[in-house]
Amino acid sequence: MSLLVTGLGVVAPTGVGVEAHWESLLRGEHAIGPIEGFDPTQYGISLAGQVRGFDPDEHVAPQLKVQTDRWTWMSLAAATLAAEDAGYTAPEDVYATSVFLASGSGGNEFSQHEIQGLWARGPKAVGAYQSIAWFYAASTGQVSIRDGYKGPSGVVVSEGAGGLDSIGWARRVARRGTPAVLVGGTEAGMCPYALLCQATSGRLSTATRPEEAYLPFDRRANGHVVGEGGAILLVEEPGAARARGAQRVWGEVAGYGATHDAHHHEDPAPDATQYARAIRLALADAGVSPDEVDLVVADGAGTPELDALELAAIGAVFGSRSTPVPVTAPSSWTGRLMAGGSALNVATALLAMRDGIVPGTAHLQQPVEAPGVDLVQATRVQELRTVVVLARGAGGFNSSLVLRRDPVGAAA
Amino acid sequence: MSTERRRVVVTGIGVVAPGSMGREGFWDMITAGRTATRRITFFDPARFRSQVAAEVDFDGRALGLSAQEIHRNDRFVQMAMVAADEAVADSGLRFGAGGADDAPDPDRVGVTLGTAVGATMRLEQEYVSVSDAGAHWLVDPRYASRFLAHALVPSCGATELAVRFGAHGPATVVSTGCTSGIDAVGYGSQLVEDGDADVVIAGASDAPISPISMACFDTIRATTDSNDDPEHASKPFDARRNGFVMGEGSAVLVLEELEHARRRGAEVYCEVTGYASRCNAFHMTGLKPDGTEMAEAIREALGQGRIDPAEVGYVNAHGSGTKQNDRHETAAVHKSLGPAAERVAMSSIKSMVGHSLGAIGSIEIAATALAVQRGVLPPTANYEVPDPECDLDYVPKVAREQKVDVALSVGSGFGGFQSAIVLASPSRRTE
Numbered sequence: 001m002s003l004l005v006t007g008l009g010v011v012a013p014t015g016v017g018v019e020a021h022w023e024s025l026l027r028g029e030h031a032i033g034p035i036e037g038f039d040p041t042q043y044g045i046s047l048a049g050q051v052r053g054f055d056p057d058e059h060v061a062p063q064l065k066v067q068t069d070r071w072t073w074m075s076l077a078a079a080t081l082a083a084e085d086a087g088y089t090a091p092e093d094v095y096a097t098s099v100f101l102a103s104g105s106g107g108n109e110f111s112q113h114e115i116q117g118l119w120a121r122g123p124k125a126v127g128a129y130q131s132i133a134w135f136y137a138a139s140t141g142q143v144s145i146r147d148g149y150k151g152p153s154g155v156v157v158s159e160g161a162g163g164l165d166s167i168g169w170a171r172r173v174a175r176r177g178t179p180a181v182l183v184g185g186t187e188a189g190m191c192p193y194a195l196l197c198q199a200t201s202g203r204l205s206t207a208t209r210p211e212e213a214y215l216p217f218d219r220r221a222n223g224h225v226v227g228e229g230g231a232i233l234l235v236e237e238p239g240a241a242r243a244r245g246a247q248r249v250w251g252e253v254a255g256y257g258a259t260h261d262a263h264h265h266e267d268p269a270p271d272a273t274q275y276a277r278a279i280r281l282a283l284a285d286a287g288v289s290p291d292e293v294d295l296v297v298a299d300g301a302g303t304p305e306l307d308a309l310e311l312a313a314i315g316a317v318f319g320s321r322s323t324p325v326p327v328t329a330p331s332s333w334t335g336r337l338m339a340g341g342s343a344l345n346v347a348t349a350l351l352a353m354r355d356g357i358v359p360g361t362a363h364l365q366q367p368v369e370a371p372g373v374d375l376v377q378a379t380r381v382q383e384l385r386t387v388v389v390l391a392r393g394a395g396g397f398n399s400s401l402v403l404r405r406d407p408v409g410a411a412a
Numbered sequence: 413m414s415t416e417r418r419r420v421v422v423t424g425i426g427v428v429a430p431g432s433m434g435r436e437g438f439w440d441m442i443t444a445g446r447t448a449t450r451r452i453t454f455f456d457p458a459r460f461r462s463q464v465a466a467e468v469d470f471d472g473r474a475l476g477l478s479a480q481e482i483h484r485n486d487r488f489v490q491m492a493m494v495a496a497d498e499a500v501a502d503s504g505l506r507f508g509a510g511g512a513d514d515a516p517d518p519d520r521v522g523v524t525l526g527t528a529v530g531a532t533m534r535l536e537q538e539y540v541s542v543s544d545a546g547a548h549w550l551v552d553p554r555y556a557s558r559f560l561a562h563a564l565v566p567s568c569g570a571t572e573l574a575v576r577f578g579a580h581g582p583a584t585v586v587s588t589g590c591t592s593g594i595d596a597v598g599y600g601s602q603l604v605e606d607g608d609a610d611v612v613i614a615g616a617s618d619a620p621i622s623p624i625s626m627a628c629f630d631t632i633r634a635t636t637d638s639n640d641d642p643e644h645a646s647k648p649f650d651a652r653r654n655g656f657v658m659g660e661g662s663a664v665l666v667l668e669e670l671e672h673a674r675r676r677g678a679e680v681y682c683e684v685t686g687y688a689s690r691c692n693a694f695h696m697t698g699l700k701p702d703g704t705e706m707a708e709a710i711r712e713a714l715g716q717g718r719i720d721p722a723e724v725g726y727v728n729a730h731g732s733g734t735k736q737n738d739r740h741e742t743a744a745v746h747k748s749l750g751p752a753a754e755r756v757a758m759s760s761i762k763s764m765v766g767h768s769l770g771a772i773g774s775i776e777i778a779a780t781a782l783a784v785q786r787g788v789l790p791p792t793a794n795y796e797v798p799d800p801e802c803d804l805d806y807v808p809k810v811a812r813e814q815k816v817d818v819a820l821s822v823g824s825g826f827g828g829f830q831s832a833i834v835l836a837s838p839s840r841r842t843e
Contacts, residue, residue: 169584
């Protein structure tokens with residue numbers, strides 16, 4: 001099942017809108033900075049990738065804004081941007097469009113206010129919108145309602161792998177007859193309680209300087225920085241996209257594969273077997289050989305152990321190439337956006353293919369040993385026809401997506 | 413790719429439901445028409461509008477969980493683990509063994525676990541400590557459990573099941589609110605149909621009986637206020653219905669590709685012949701009375717298995733007991749089944765086990781699969797006063813012996829989600 005990506009909507013620490021995001025990445029601007037909004041000192045962390053330029057009033061109607069969490073505001077904004085980018089308006093067949101998003105931690109800030117009211121002042125302090133604002137399906141439901149999309153909609157949760165998995169599930173939806181699906185997701189876990197929850201993973205960097213905090217594939221890697229935002233993409237069945245005269249095709253979703261380590265509730269499997277298998281499944285699905293892959297956009301967890309495992313997985317699949325495969329981790333510029341992060345990486349990969357530019361990995365000055373892998377330090381010009389995007393979710397989720405710049409499956 | 417459609421059958425069922433123990437306890441209870449709704453005991457509900465719930469008397473240790481499994485996991489995960497253990501034992505499959513007909517290739521085993529509100533109970537309990545009962549916006553990390561990162565993101569539930577059974581195939585949590593339990597089984601079926609797995613551990617779990625969940629439904633009056641008669645508080649389709657009764661629990665099914673099940677001579681409960689969902693794109697909590705989108709989901713789900721509406725012998729209803737839902741659903745069944753709706757039996761087990769949000773969809777599928785296998789339809793308890801807007805045969809109060817070839821289970825949820833799944837008896841005659 002081949003799908004075309006016909007629209008991108010980005011709300012990310014790097015910017016609101018796909019071009020703002022891309023320009024920020026190419027300029028090598030740090031979107032990671034001191035946490036604003038509250039003092040996080042006692043959580044042992046001080047940095048985050050917040051979406052600073054986001055004004056919800058520009059994107060969300062007032063009556064909808066009061067019913068929803070920041071996470072949903074970002075989804076609503078990104079969904080609009082994606083549809084506008086695609087020139088997509090709801091077709092006459094109301095069932096022809098689906099919303100299938102990844103979710104991570106739900107409506108955190110909204111919920112912390114309501115639960116504080118409950119415990120400080122009693123049940124009557126809980127407002128009428130708590131029941132619809134915090135649960136994991138809120139963004140999908142609100143997008144579907146606002147835009148009138150009645151197709152089979154869904155919500156998947158696989159932590160950081162969710163963005164890719166939503167695309168994998170969208171293929172099943174499309175295979176069963178729904179030609180257009182909004183995919184991806186956003187995340188907003190920046191209130192004190194959600195941040196504390198994330199800090200208990202022990203995987204957050206305690207560094208105080210942005211250039212030392214989130215350093216995937218660097219010898220100094222010491223954890224990651226939390227980010228917010230994400231991306232929503234419109235994917236369409238090729239015939240339907242052609243039939244409606246889609247102006248732009250960003251690329252083709254050519255293959256997808258997902259596995260689970262099934263090793264331990266917390267620790268990754270000590271070998272990268274299942275991660276490598278997810279990559280192989282996606283390549284086989286796309287009918288692409290490892291030699292044809294021009295770039296791997298990595299998960300880039302930013303801890304020495306997880307980075308080594310990712311490089312082992314990539315090495316196992318691509319190690320026999322005559323030239324090492326280029327690998328970059330653009331999330332190093334934004335922080336990890338959980339469910340939104342892998343969706344944003346798909347958008348970044350499509351931008352990279354459009355312009356033939358590979359964004360480098362932030363502050364990668366002391367790369368780890370990575371046989372068979374070409375870690376991209378500085379932004380470089382390179383023609384990109386086929387890009388693999390990787391993602392992992394805490395607990396052992398492994399996902400892989402193959403993107404092609406020039407659709408071939410569409411002809412079939 | 414083969415043009416032959418891969419078919420999906422149910423070969424194992426596990427249930428953790430209020431008022432009962434395990435699959436058989438659950439079946440005995442719902443076919444006896446016994447209700448498990450009671451005054452809330454988990455906390456003092458005196459200050460709440462709705463003070464009734466269907467609670468599970470759940471003892472994880474007694475049901476085989478380790479002390480550490482209980483320590484690190486929210487109740488929704490614990491209940492899913494217990495339900496999955498029962499389902500897997502029931503299926504006769506040996507996971508992680510490899511190399512025999514009853515030992516599936518671990519790479520070909522998937523997990524789809526539904527939940528509407530995930531670890532909400534754990535998140536609330538921990539919140540009370542770190543905020544000192546809401547006194548502080550800046551919560552105190554010194555009072556935090558180190559497993560809060562698990563609780564924050566419900567995918568921990570799929571991980572626990574994947575690890576438990578060594579399932580290396582695709583795994584995900586499905587969180588579409590109150591249709592999560594149908595959607596999780598639906599997605600699991602799609603994994604098998606699409607050739608991405610041969611076996612899927614599919615189900616759902618929710619444990620929402622906590623102050624924040626009760627409070628948020630209180631304010632919108634979605635839950636019942638029949639506090640003086642908890643045993644009869646859940647009254648689906650009855651003219652006196654006044655809201656749903658919160659429940660909790662889990663059900664897990666083992667889904668298996670038909671040939672895979674045949675090769676090992678597995679006992680088959682039923683076949684999943686179709687699954688579909690639609691959104692109403694209308695309102696997060698409101699339903700238009702016409703049931704159009706749910707009817708569309710039902711038609712699509714029946715169509716996938718080329719099943720005529722007249723073949724449907726039983727509809728396991730969403731039947732939450734809210735004014736709008738039961739009317740909406742009745743209209744949807746009329747609209748999708750046409751004249752056949754007048755003969756179909758339809759019941760809501762929420763009258764007995766309450767509404768466990770995302771979990772209930774899987775619990776209802778379990779009930780439907782058992783009904784198909786055993787030729788007995790569970791009743792709608794407490795049904796006494798007919799409502800002119802709800803004019804179907806709701807199997808009042810007493811279970812009915814009736815052979816059913818094809819059954820339908822439907823669900824509806826906040827966000828506008830409408831889902832339907834079709835189960836068919838393996839002995840069903842087809843042309």
